[in-house]
Amino acid sequence: MSEVVTETVRRRPKDRKQRIEAAAAEAFSAHGFHAVGMEDIAAAVGVSAPALYRHYPSKYALFVACARGLAGGLLDGIDEVPASDDPDERLDALLAAVLKVTVANRSTGGLYRWEGRYLAPEHRAEIGEQFDRLTATIADALLAVRDDLGPVEADRIASGALAVIASITAHRTSLGVRRMDRVIGGAAHRVLRVSPDGAEAPPIERSDSEPIGGRRELLLSKAITLFNRRGYHDVGIDEIAAAAGLTPSGVYRHFAGKSDILFAACVRAAERLTQVTAEATSRAGSDPAGALQSMGRAYIRFAFEQHELLSVYSADATSLPEHDLSRLLALQREHVAEWVNRLRAVHPSLDQPSARILVHAALGVVVDGGRRSHWSDDPAVVRCVAAMVDAVLDPPDTDLGR
Secondary structure, three states: OOOOOOOOOOOOOOOHHHHHHHHHHHHHHHHHHOOOOHHHOOOOOOOOHHHHHHHHHHHHHHHHHHHHHHHHHHHHHHOOOOOOHHHHHHHHHHHHHHHHHHHHHHOOOHHHHHHHHHHHHHHHHHHHHHHHHHHHHHHHHHHHHHOOOOOHHHHHEEEEHHHHHHHHHOOOOOOHHHHHHHHHHHHHHHOOOOOOOOOOOOOOOOOOOOOOOOHHHHHHHHHHHHHHOOOOOHOOOHHHHHHHOOOHHHOOOOOOOOOOOOHHHHHHHHHHHHHHHHHHHHHOOOOOOHHHHHHHHHHHHHHHHHHHHHHHHHHHHHHOOOHHHHHHHHHHHHHHHHHHHHHHHHOOOHHHHHHHHHHHHHHHHHHHHHHHHHOOHHHHHHHHHHHHHHOOOOOOHHHHHO
16 A cells, blocks of 8 residues: 655745734834844744845845834724714724724834934835824814814824823833723823913023033034934944044044943933932922922923933933943933832822833923924923923823722
């Protein structure tokens, strides 16, 4: 009797591209575009690197696909919201849809927020238009509810509400789904109700003069500008030297290398944040609510006056060597912990995880509000950002329960 030989045919999964993009987006979000190789992504998916290249001709092409998927997923979410004759109902449904998609993609949602500088201009414009459409949809729904706003104010406030939701992609504090909906959804809705002129704002003062402190200070200043504009990995020591009017060898008299410059910039940002926070709370004295509000104003002023430094601190720190990054993360945790303590002093019933989430949301409103306005020092912009920060950090009693 002859033996029947059956051959197992390996079939390519129908969702392989989706699995590749999901793994790549998570890797890019966690480690940054430059730190991730195609081999890393292939290993995460369980395929060979050559198989990956059959789907995407380069790592950059895969990066673009991930960015498109992020923006497209949010747009698909709001497009699925049914029409409604009730403007309040529609606005609530749109916000709920954005929150649902963001929570589902939390580990990958920070991709464009921090890595967008590595997109080519045409792709940056394409993805930017998609996010503009998202903001415009929320702003239009907001205008249907509030007749006290103009289009510019509605755009700022809609962007702030979206920043609250997007803030969960910048940290790992966890809550249950229902609790997350209440804490983040509640904060976003409070932002939608703010008066754009409802808060005093600190004056923004910027200096165009060269930094004082010699060549080391000049090198650090020029490097921060270049890192912010193009990203740490795309800037060379020779470019930093040229911007400061020095030769590359002159840089090494002050810094051991490019990583040393980045670490100095990040430590400076952390130390200045600690300083402005301490000064703000000392002025408020024993008033917990006053101290919290003073911290908010101090952070806004720091962010708008030194937005390049803050952006580098936020976006490029993960490029540091492990031992430097660990030191920096410890400083960041201390800063957030100070905010959490001040917030809970005002709202003692607020649990620590919820407080941390609200703090990150408030900081996100400042950063995204600044980016949306191109860091304009227009008092109307700064007042609106201040009002939104106050709203995020003032949860009603109904949001304090577990």
